[in-house]
Amino acid sequence: MTPSSEPALAITFAAIDVAKxxxxxxxxxxxxxxxxxxxxNCQHDYVVLRQRLHAFQTPVVIxxxxxxxxxxxxxxxxHQCGFELRLISSLAVACTRDTVYNSWDKNDLKDTQVLLHLLKTGISQRYHDPLVHAVNDLQELAQTxxxxxxxxxxVQHSIMTHYLPLYFPxxxxxxxxxxxxxxxxxxHRFPCPAAIxxxxxxxxxxEAWTIVGRKVSKRGFLHDPYLTAGQSVGLPVGEESEAIQMFRVILVEHQQLCARRAxxxxxxxxxxxxxPDYQRLRTLPGVGPILALTILAEAGDLHRFPHHRQFLKFCGFDLSTQQxxxxxxxxxxxxxxNARLRYAFWMAAQGAVRMRENTFREK
Structure with missing residues (x-):
């Protein structure tokens, strides 16, 4: 082979160990x-960093x-300054640090050297900024x-394991x-047997007719709690006691959280x-609005993956064999x-297998 006469492109590498x-x-x-x-972590130092990187007058990879x-x-x-950004895996940093230094010690000096080594050897991935790629709002919706x-x-666990066993088990x-x-x-209306x-x-x-909503044989359904309250083994506290007032505070919070989630x-x-991607995801069995939101928020633009195997690897669904x-x-x-993506698809699969009419039930 004839050696290339073109000079190698000069690149400035910058490794940043990020903290709060x-x-x-x-x-x-x-x-x-x-x-x-x-x-x-302030604007003045951001500007100083930009000026020092531009001073090298070479392409900069961070x-x-x-x-x-x-x-x-x-x-x-x-990114707004035009620099190329690369994301380095935390697992790769930890394994490389232990290998290079042969110790379990961890400090910022070693971390920046390891980050620079991985950056120069190409063990990194392209950084996908949520705000630039218009998925920041979706991520905040999913996180909230x-x-x-x-x-x-x-709150529900507190109701089922503390308040009900005490006052109305x-x-x-x-x-x-x-x-x-x-x-x-x-x-909330009838927090203890005495209130019934x-x-x-x-x-x-x-009194309870409009609270329980639509029920089959509603009158018979409401008659059973009345008989149960008369035979309850719960603590004999009054409806106006401080304990029941605190119980009602928790019940109100639970109702507010349900309304906020909806x-x-x-x-x-x-x-x-x-x-269109959201509409296609909603056609999958078990995928509702929130699971579709989570998938789009965590994966971003699904078209940025040229092959489905790349998406599987991004989710952690690729196969690994010890040999x-x-x-x-x-x-x-x-x-x-991405653990959140695996969780979303796992939840979708759990819902799909419980559905009567879909092909997942037979697999």
């Missing part, structure tokens, strides 16, 4: 010694490790829905669906209803990709 308040920067120019300094969301403002600023749902589960058998809002409304038995059966049925689901459906000599282990999912 102070970032460590290590720069290796094409010629000269490495430069290291610490910068504060690598960093995702650290929570602390890297997002700096990465957006550098997750936090509201998590808090709802915590027999009422738990009427709880059949986590989305049945009538149950907490009924408990102070009425006659007919008066109780009249509002976010409706808002997500309105925002995404015009997107050594004559031994070959069982192929399993690598689970090294």
């Amino acid at each position: 308040q102070v970032h460590d920067v290590l720069i290796e120019p094409p010629a000269g010694t490495r430069q290291r300094w610490r910068m504060v 690598g960093f490790e995702a650290t929570g969301t602390y890297h997002r403002p700096l990465a957006y600023f550098l 829905h997750f936090q509201v749902s998590l808090r709802k589960v915590q 027999e009422a738990e058998r009427y709880y059949t669906n986590s989305r049945a809002a009538w149950f907490t409304r009924l408990l 038995t102070r009425y006659s059966p007919e008066t109780f049925a009249q 509002a976010i689901e409706q808002q997500a459906d309105q925002v995404l209803s015009g997107q 050594s000599g004559q031994f070959r282990g069982m192929s399993r999912l690598s689970k090294h990709g």
Whole structure:
């Protein structure tokens, strides 16, 4: 082969160890010694970093490790300045640091050197900025829905494991669906057996008639809680006691969380209803508005993956096999990709297998 007469393109590599308040920067120019300094997470130091990088008058490639969301403002600023950004895997950083230094010690000095080494050897991936690619709003919707749902589960757990066992343990058998809002409304109106038995059966049925919603044989359905309240083993506390007032505070919070979650689901459906990818995802069995939102928020533009295997690897659904000599282990999912995407598809599969009419039920 004839050696190429074209000179190699001079590139300046910059590795940034991101933290909440102070970032460590290590720069290796094409010629000269490495430069290291610490910068504060503020606009002044952002401008200084931009000026120092432009001063090299060469293409600049910047690598960093995702650290929570602390890297997002700096990465957006550098992207707007026209620099090429590369994301380096935390797993790759940890394994390389242990291999290079043969120790478990971890500090910012070593991290920037490892980041620079991985950046120069090409062990990195293209950084996909959520704000630039218009998925930041979707991510906030998905994250807020997750936090509201998590808090709802915590409050619901408190109701089922603390308040009901103390004051009305027999009422738990009427709880059949986590989305049945009538149950907490009924408990808020009648939080203890004394709140029910102070009425006659007919008066109780009249008071609770509009609360429980549509039921088959509603009168018979309401007669059973009345009999149960008369035989309850719960603590004999009054409806106006401080304990029951605190119980009602928790019930009100549960109702507010349910309403807030439903509002976010409706808002997500309105925002995404015009997107073709969202409409295609909704045709899959088990995929509802929130799962489709989560998939689009975490994956971004699905068309940026040229092959479906790249998307599977991004999710962590690619197969991994342990092999050594004559031994070959069982192929399993690598689970090294986006955990939220795997969770969304797992939830969709759980819903699909319970549906009566779909092909997933037979597999």
